[in-house]
Amino acid sequence: MDLGLWIEWIVKAIILIVVLLIGFMYLTYMERKFLARFQNRYGPNRAGPVGLLQPMADGIKLIFKEEVIPKQADKLIFILAPVITVIPAWVILAVIPLGSIQLFGRTIDFSLAGDLNVGILYIMAVTSISVYGIVLAGWSSNNKYALLGGIRSSAQMISYELALGLAFVGPAMMASSLSLARIVEAQSKTVWFAVLQPIGFVVFLVAALAEINRSPFDMPEAEQELTAGYHVEYSGMKFAMFMLTEYTKMIVVSVIAATLFLGGYHFPFLTDRWPWLGPLVLFAKVIILLFGIIWVRATLPRVRYDQLMALGWKVMLPAALLNVFITAGVMYVLGMIA
Amino acid sequence: MITVSLIIFLIVAVITLGSALMVVTARNLVHAALWLVVALFGVAILFGLLQAGFLAVVQVVIYIGAIVILIIFAIMLTQRNALEIGSRFNENWGWALGISALVFAALVWAIVSWPGFHVQAQPLDARFDSVAELGKALVASNGYALPFELASVLLLAALIGAIVIAWERKPEER
Numbered sequence: 276m277d278l279g280l281w282i283e284w285i286v287k288a289i290i291l292i293v294v295l296l297i298g299f300m301y302l303t304y305m306e307r308k309f310l311a312r313f314q315n316r317y318g319p320n321r322a323g324p325v326g327l328l329q330p331m332a333d334g335i336k337l338i339f340k341e342e343v344i345p346k347q348a349d350k351l352i353f354i355l356a357p358v359i360t361v362i363p364a365w366v367i368l369a370v371i372p373l374g375s376i377q378l379f380g381r382t383i384d385f386s387l388a389g390d391l392n393v394g395i396l397y398i399m400a401v402t403s404i405s406v407y408g409i410v411l412a413g414w415s416s417n418n419k420y421a422l423l424g425g426i427r428s429s430a431q432m433i434s435y436e437l438a439l440g441l442a443f444v445g446p447a448m449m450a451s452s453l454s455l456a457r458i459v460e461a462q463s464k465t466v467w468f469a470v471l472q473p474i475g476f477v478v479f480l481v482a483a484l485a486e487i488n489r490s491p492f493d494m495p496e497a498e499q500e501l502t503a504g505y506h507v508e509y510s511g512m513k514f515a516m517f518m519l520t521e522y523t524k525m526i527v528v529s530v531i532a533a534t535l536f537l538g539g540y541h542f543p544f545l546t547d548r549w550p551w552l553g554p555l556v557l558f559a560k561v562i563i564l565l566f567g568i569i570w571v572r573a574t575l576p577r578v579r580y581d582q583l584m585a586l587g588w589k590v591m592l593p594a595a596l597l598n599v600f601i602t603a604g605v606m607y608v609l610g611m612i613a
Numbered sequence: 614m615i616t617v618s619l620i621i622f623l624i625v626a627v628i629t630l631g632s633a634l635m636v637v638t639a640r641n642l643v644h645a646a647l648w649l650v651v652a653l654f655g656v657a658i659l660f661g662l663l664q665a666g667f668l669a670v671v672q673v674v675i676y677i678g679a680i681v682i683l684i685i686f687a688i689m690l691t692q693r694n695a696l697e698i699g700s701r702f703n704e705n706w707g708w709a710l711g712i713s714a715l716v717f718a719a720l721v722w723a724i725v726s727w728p729g730f731h732v733q734a735q736p737l738d739a740r741f742d743s744v745a746e747l748g749k750a751l752v753a754s755n756g757y758a759l760p761f762e763l764a765s766v767l768l769l770a771a772l773i774g775a776i777v778i779a780w781e782r783k784p785e786e787r
Contacts, residue, residue, distance in 0.1 A: 349641075392666060392743075392744060396670040399670075403674050403677070403682075404673065406678070410685055410689070426686070430686075433679075
């Protein structure tokens with residue numbers, strides 16, 4: 276393997292993590308600011324101009340907090356759990372296509388891992404292991420509330436993973452490939468899959484909200500019932516890592532939704548002319564989706580646990596299955612005509 | 614001949630086997646389940662080294678993402694003080710060792726006597742779409758259509774069976 280390739284990979288990986296970290300910091304700011312406006316308040320406005328330094332202040336505060344490890348906790352797993360939670364949120368974006376440009380006589384592909392032929396399945400795999408951090412954090416704390424939060428969230432994530440996986444099938448069938456680059460290409464040739472796959476898109480958005488434990492499905496963190504859920508015993512930077520994961524996952528699902536259903540880095544006419552705009556176009560789509568997620572949190576109350584399970588198994592799963600059947604049927608009929 | 618992939622293979626193999634040993638010897642059930650995750654992840658990396666990306670990813674989705682999660686779920690719902698009692702071995706460990714050694718020897722013999730064993734594996738063509746080939750093989754009538762359908766029917770039967778067992782009957786229906 277040549278050295279240039281290694282340098283390219285390392286530089287890309289560092290850029291990705293830096294972007295995600297800064298994205299996390301300012302997503303908390305964005306959420307607090309927007310929530311405040313939704314509720315007719317000002318939100319953070321003391322640290323720096325219009326409160327722009329608030330995330331820094333929060334970070335510094337959390338670093339200097341005392342880290343408490345409960346006496347009865349399983350120490351190794353208690354310390355490992357935040358790390359296990361963060362890793363899937365960071366590695367999942369490696370397969371997202373961002374377009375490519377010609378520079379210095381070689382094609383530079385913006386995406387990290389290039390075009391993986393099982394890209395969608397890679398996303399499924401990483402999503403399916405992201406449950407571990409939460410379950411282990413809940414179990415190792417040796418606290419009833421934390422354990423209940425962990426069990427709830429694992430049940431919730433397993434249930435909604437099915438609908439999420441079936442929502443992935445639609446775009447994969449339309450593009451007749453599991454590669455994300457092919458899926459974006461297919462959308463650049465026709466229209467966005469959100470138009471062709473309305474049921475799949477809605478199922479994906481709802482299941483993704485449940486998968487990242489966001490409101491109205493933030494059941495594992497229900498303050499009224501579970502004090503704080505799986506991370507109740509965590510403090511200081513370990514707590515910050517759970518928060519980091521939650522916000523990073525918001526960014527990640529927005530990127531995936533934009534890639535699978537909203538054309539990814541491609542925007543008609545714009546990126547055909549200037550391919551280097553690809554990452555910026557994706558960024559704009561992600562900001563819009565993130566605004567939607569925050570809007571949902573400001574609007575909807577938390578659903579009850581049994582309602583959550585009923586929705587997952589009795590509505591989302593059949594709808595996702597139906598979507599797969601309809602897509603297959605329409606594609607078969609169109610294939611017969613053509 | 615020592616290549617990079619051979620070194621990676623050896624490291625991964627040692628980690629996989631070591632963590633598999635830890636699964637059966639760990640005193641804490643949750644720790645055992647986590648060692649199982651490490652072992653299964655090692656197998657996924659081995660699939661990846663063989664350019665079987667689809668199998669590697671499916672290994673992670675199904676075994677690590679579903680099966681071990683269910684195992685951990687079941688452990689978490691059991692009593693915590695039932696986790697760390699007793700020795701890991703009982704009086705039958707000699708028999709177990711003998712039978713495992715026999716099965717291992719039989720498997721090694723079967724693989725070595727397979728004619729493809731001594732052929733050097735060639736790297737796949739970059740344009741070769743292993744996912745599409747696998748998909749076609751699963752539904753082709755001269756491929757694996759029959760085993761595939763049989764497995765589907767079996768899984769469906771298991772699904773229905775599970776629903777019947779878990780079905781909450783109303784008192785008047787009994």
